Amino acid sequence: MELNFDFNPDTLRKIKEIGISLMIGYLVIQSLVILIRRVLFNRISKQSRMILSKGIIYTGVIVLVFIIIGILELRSVFTTLLGAAGIMGIILGIASQTSIGNIISGIFLISEKPFKLGDLIRVGDKRGYVYSIDLLSIKLKTLDNLLIRIPHQTIISTEVTNVTRFPIRRLDIELGVAYKENIKRVIEILKNVARQNPLCLDEPEPLVMVRNFGTSSIDFLFGIWFEKSKYVKVKNSIFHEISEAFATEGIEIPFPHVTLYTGKITEPFPINLANESDQNRRWSYSHLFPHYQNGYFRSE
Secondary structure: OOOOOOOOOOHHHHHHHHHHHHHHHHHHHHHHHHHHHHHHOOOOOOOHHHHHHHHHHHHHHHHHHHHHHHHHOOOOHHHHHHHHHHHHHHHHHHHOOHHHHHHHHHHHHHHHHHOOOOOEEEEEOOOEEEEEEOOEEEEEOOOOOOEEEEEHHHHHHOOOOEOOOOOOOEEEEEEOOOOOOOHHHHHHHHHHHHHOOOOOOOOOOOOEEEEOEEEOOOEEOOOOEHHHHHEEEEHHHHHHHHHHHHHHOOOOOOOOOOOOOOOOOOEEEEEEOOOOHHHHHHHHHHHHOEEEEEEEEEOO
């Protein structure tokens, strides 16, 4: 079919009809999107509203394309284009298997609902809030305000952890105390710290468990429950209170020590000093090395 672009009355009429159709179509699409968001605001999730809005927009655009084709009377041309599009579709389908796989994976994600918009999730070594769920990928907004795009196929084939799915979560703190400390006393001190912190929940009750007899310490696991939105406040306050409680009660937190010796435990390690007075040497080295005494390092 030969197209005639002369500005005759019929062409001007078609241009006018196309303009009116585009304007009305745009207003209708925007009105439906706004209506969906307002009417269903409290009835469905933010993710479902986003999917419905995108579905309305895509459907509206397709309808407008068919309307414009009808106005321009390009039915025969359209039929020819459909045939060519079918052939091109096969070629593009073979060349874009990854995109098709992402679309299918996205459908599974939507039906499975492992997360929704606004959730904090962890995908491999990536961590962030779900910012957008699109046709081929999801976008995460990281805690340092970066945007990460992850294809749907990666999400399907990778372990995904939803950190904020439930209203409460547990903070696990691993700590160690010296072997001289009384285990029951340490457990009671930790429980008391959790009871006195207003951000820690009483139900479920805090967890205090002896994990292991380590190389230089008795290792504990201290788990406290809290509301998911108060993570930073809870972590800052609980570490500060544990440090204060241990200092008040005289609980020792061990740290690695290094001892020098010659290979024979019963013999001291000799030190020869020069160009300093004996008094200054003893004062400085006795403060730098706790095991230094009278010119020698004492063996433990």
